[in-house]
Amino acid sequence: xxxxxxxxxxxxxxxxxxxxxxxxxxxxxxxxxxxxxxxxxxxxxxxxxxxxxxxxxxxxxxxxxxxxxxxxxxxxxxxxxxxxxxxxxxxxxxxxxxxxxxxxxxxxxxxxxxxxxxxxxxxxxxxxxxxxxxxxxxxxxxxxxxxxxxxxxxxxxxxxxxxxxxxxxxxxxxxxxxxxxxxxxxxxxxxxxxxxxxxxxxxxxxxxxxxxxxxxxxxxxxxxxxxxxxxxxxxxxxxxxxxxxxxxxxxxxxxxxxxxxxxxxxxxxxxxxxxxxxxxxxxxxxxxxxxxxxxxxxxxxxxxxxxxxxxxxxxxxxxxxxxxxxxxxxxxxxxxxxxxxxxxxxxxxxxxxxxxxxxxxxxxxxxxxxxxxxxxxxxxxxxxxxxxxxxxxxxxxxxxxxxxxxxxxxxxxxxxxxxxxxxxxxxxxxxxxxxxxxxxxxxxxxxxxxxxxxxxxxxxxxxxxxxxxxxxxxxxxxxxxxxxxxxxxxxxxxxxxxxxxxxxxxxxxxxxxxxxxxxxxxxxxxxxxxxxxxxxxxxxxxxxxxxxxxxxxxxxxxxxxxxxxxxxxxxxxxxxxxxxxxxxxxxxxxxxxxxxxxxxxxxxxxxxxxxxxxxxxxxxxxxxxxxxxxxxxxxxxxxxxxxxxxxxxxxxxxxxxxx
Amino acid sequence: xxxxxxxxxxxxxxxxxxxxxxxxxxxxxxxxxxxxxxxxxxxxxxxxxxxxxxxxxxxxxxxxxxxxxxxxxxxxxxxxxxxxxxxxxxxxxxxxxxxxxxxxxxxxxxxxxxxxxxxxxxxxxxxxxxxxxxxxxxxxxxxxxxxxxxxxxxxxxxxxxxxxxxx
Numbered sequence: 161x162x163x164x165x166x167x168x169x170x171x172x173x174x175x176x177x178x179x180x181x182x183x184x185x186x187x188x189x190x191x192x193x194x195x196x197x198x199x200x201x202x203x204x205x206x207x208x209x210x211x212x213x214x215x216x217x218x219x220x221x222x223x224x225x226x227x228x229x230x231x232x233x234x235x236x237x238x239x240x241x242x243x244x245x246x247x248x249x250x251x252x253x254x255x256x257x258x259x260x261x262x263x264x265x266x267x268x269x270x271x272x273x274x275x276x277x278x279x280x281x282x283x284x285x286x287x288x289x290x291x292x293x294x295x296x297x298x299x300x301x302x303x304x305x306x307x308x309x310x311x312x313x314x315x316x317x318x319x320x321x322x323x324x325x326x327x328x329x330x331x332x333x334x335x336x337x338x339x340x341x342x343x344x345x346x347x348x349x350x351x352x353x354x355x356x357x358x359x360x361x362x363x364x365x366x367x368x369x370x371x372x373x374x375x376x377x378x379x380x381x382x383x384x385x386x387x388x389x390x391x392x393x394x395x396x397x398x399x400x401x402x403x404x405x406x407x408x409x410x411x412x413x414x415x416x417x418x419x420x421x422x423x424x425x426x427x428x429x430x431x432x433x434x435x436x437x438x439x440x441x442x443x444x445x446x447x448x449x450x451x452x453x454x455x456x457x458x459x460x461x462x463x464x465x466x467x468x469x470x471x472x473x474x475x476x477x478x479x480x481x482x483x484x485x486x487x488x489x490x491x492x493x494x495x496x497x498x499x500x501x502x503x504x505x506x507x508x509x510x511x512x513x514x515x516x517x518x519x520x521x522x523x524x525x526x527x528x529x530x531x532x533x534x535x536x537x538x539x540x541x542x543x544x545x546x547x548x549x550x551x552x553x554x555x556x557x558x559x560x561x562x563x564x565x566x567x568x569x570x571x572x573x574x575x576x577x578x579x580x581x582x583x584x585x586x587x588x589x590x591x592x593x594x595x596x597x598x599x600x601x602x603x604x605x606x607x608x609x610x611x612x613x614x615x616x617x618x619x620x621x622x623x624x625x626x627x628x629x630x631x632x633x634x635x636x637x638x639x640x641x642x643x644x645x646x647x648x649x650x651x652x653x654x655x656x657x658x659x660x661x662x663x664x665x666x667x668x669x670x671x672x673x674x675x676x677x678x679x680x681x682x683x684x685x686x687x688x689x690x691x692x693x694x695x696x697x698x699x700x701x702x703x704x705x706x707x708x709x710x711x712x713x714x715x716x717x718x719x720x721x722x723x724x725x726x727x728x729x730x731x732x733x734x735x736x737x738x739x740x741x742x743x744x745x746x747x748x749x750x751x752x753x754x755x756x757x758x759x760x761x762x763x764x765x766x767x768x769x770x771x772x773x774x775x776x777x778x779x780x781x782x783x784x785x786x787x788x789x790x791x792x793x794x795x796x797x798x799x800x801x802x803x804x805x806x807x808x809x810x811x812x813x814x815x816x817x818x819x
Numbered sequence: 820x821x822x823x824x825x826x827x828x829x830x831x832x833x834x835x836x837x838x839x840x841x842x843x844x845x846x847x848x849x850x851x852x853x854x855x856x857x858x859x860x861x862x863x864x865x866x867x868x869x870x871x872x873x874x875x876x877x878x879x880x881x882x883x884x885x886x887x888x889x890x891x892x893x894x895x896x897x898x899x900x901x902x903x904x905x906x907x908x909x910x911x912x913x914x915x916x917x918x919x920x921x922x923x924x925x926x927x928x929x930x931x932x933x934x935x936x937x938x939x940x941x942x943x944x945x946x947x948x949x950x951x952x953x954x955x956x957x958x959x960x961x962x963x964x965x966x967x968x969x970x971x972x973x974x975x976x977x978x979x980x981x982x983x984x985x986x
Contacts, residue, residue, distance in 0.1 A: 289889060338920075
């Protein structure tokens with residue numbers, strides 16, 4: 161049996177006869193093809209059952225299109241054969257497009273798969289947009305994590321289209337600046353200004369509505385590099401011109417008739433981009449590799465693992481780094497001249513201001529303008545104006561390339577986010593605590609655990625934002641080796657630490673926040689929340705950070721064993737040093753990373769924690785922790801007459817495997 | 820009516836405000852949970868729209884699910900100056916930098932004309948910036964005039980002559 165589609169148009173227009181499309185079986189197979197399922201963003205939920213991630217009903221030409229790929233395929237074919245302008249033609253989206261104009265990627269796929277040509281229509285909106293975008297190659301742009309906003313903690317990704325082909329780009333030896341006039345397309349939650357509570361629940365539960373935004377790349381540079389002080393990394397995607405054409409076509413479908421609710425954890429900026437890239441490049445299969453969430457950094461790492469997928473990596477540094485660079489170029493005398501001008505807010509005409517000092521001064525004014533939301537005081541404005549006029553009188557040195565000041569450069573491997581470690585790991589190990597015997601427990605316990613994400617200051621630092629630690633869903637179970645019972649030992653819901661050591665431009669505060677549950681023994685279960693702030697400096701020639709934080713914390717006892725115990729608040733002074741362990745004499749490689757952590761609470765309690773982690777092989781690490789709730793030196797004295805059942809010391813070793 | 824607004828914005832490339840083209844009836848029909856009458860939704864819309872400089876027209880390949888701001892060719896330079904004015908002033912005075920190169924591109928100036936382009940504008944910096952706070956439009960106008968006064972650039976930069984009517 162064969163299928164022919166009896167659209168009203170095909171009967172009326174002899175010029176577009178209804179073709180023989182082949183057997184039902186062939187169409188059924190086509191509707192189950194990877195490419196068709198990807199075009200519809202279908203998720204296989206069970207054997208033979210699908211649901212599309214697209215939430216807008218207009219994206220489906222058949223009323224059951226969201227769950228039935230075949231029905232949608234037949235409806236699409238029927239619509240493409242239909243007569244343009246006829247009364248039953250669907251008008252889709254705000255642009256009231258015909259299906260032919262609204263679905264250019266479906267059109268191309270069906271024409272190629274079925275070897276047919278649908279009656280052509282004129283699509284002005286699409287043509288104009290395509291012409292403006294002028295896309296011949298496409299790059300993935302990653303912005304570094306931004307501790308200033310919860311939605312930006314994991315970075316952000318978007319696409320940038322360029323009018324140059326990949327081959328033309330690779331012919332250019334130096335990093336040049338043609339990129340500013342490119343167009344970027346990003347997908348983001350339309351959050352507006354809502355309170356943090358709404359933000360969280362809408363973000364996780366899909367209450368926000370995602371929008372695609374096309375904008376000149378220079379506006380993105382202004383937003384990220386200048387206003388928010390974030391770096392951008394740009395990677396050309398290894399797509400041919402015709403694959404870029406498909407990507408743009410599909411983007412049009414999603415942006416004009418498709419619509420998604422935005423979920424922070426699975427339908428976010430990164431996952432939608434990955435699905436779009438997969439439509440253009442069928443042989444790349446990235447989204448099926450993720451196990452629970454799509455983090456922007458994880459997308460990059462997965463793409464990096466496909467040989468040759470990412471090309472020409474480059475980094476575009478933030479305004480504050482440009483300023484730092486300008487300051488670093490000053491000699492000692494120049495620097496004091498620069499500082500004097502900044503403090504007096506004027507340029508003494510009898511002083512000899514070199515071009516470098518003037519450049520540093522105007523860069524400083526640009527930076528403070530961004531920091532002060534565009535506002536400079538009248539005196540600062542006057543200084544800026546004087547420096548600009550003086551600068552215009554000093555010619556740039558001869559023979560330097562015009563793009564000398566361009567903030568784009570090859571990325572340093574250390575900071576390249578595509579080289580970062582995996583976010584999640586499983587761990588297994590043992591713990592030894594000498595005092596457990598008092599509670600009829602053995603000295604040895606077995607440990608098993610999972611960390612959901614994302615990055616700790618003990619992890620390999622490549623590709624991460626310096627000093628930023630975000631760990632969530634970190635669960636550790638312990639088992640008493642005598643009785644074999646499995647108990648929840650710790651559950652870190654969230655641990656966020658931002659240690660900012662860079663004070664060359666201005667002082668940056670450090671802070672931390674955490675929410676965790678721990679139960680060192682059956683009688684001691686508690687929930688701990690802490691929020692602290694303080695300062696950090698770089699030590700040991702920038703190999704380590706030393707921080708001092710003042711941290712108010714709240715402890716809430718849970719469980720029946722200590723009924724009657726009240727929540728208690730305290731404030732702790734915490735000191736931590738974290739960094740690389742220097743190599744032993746005769747060895748080249750550093751011996752992993754370590755953290756020494758001490759805290760003195762207002763309740764009079766000391767505690768100390770020493771952590772160490774070393775990478776054994778690809779993704780496998782050995783982590784050691786020495787924990788003493790009462791500082792070992794002071795605490796040991798009370799061991800014999802202690803009324804409390806608290807362990808005074810524990811040592812644990814665990815093997816951690818990333819995945 | 821909304822379609823009409825939208826299309827007229829496309830056709831004329833000028834609607835006084837880009838916002839006018841963005842008929843705010845939500846995304847598609849009826850799926851978007853915040854109807855446009857709700858307080859939340861209208862405030863969201865305002866924020867989204869004001870994220871882009873809106874004094875210049877852009878073509879809008881628009882739906883309410885997307886903001887497609889493709890800048891008209893003949894408005895490229897003006898929009899570029901508006902979006903980057905502060906940093907551009909710095910590069911005009913310095914006589915080098917990527918924004919200067921981007922600006923040259925909007926005038927259709929070839930790469931080899933870049934030294935002359937930068938030199939001309941740096942030398943004229945005092946005349947380009949007679950006041951401390953210049954409107955983007957006035958700055959753009961002065962830049963165009965300065966460049967047009969240079970016979971060599973006038974012939975080399977393909978989009979320079981075509982811009983005489985703007986300002």
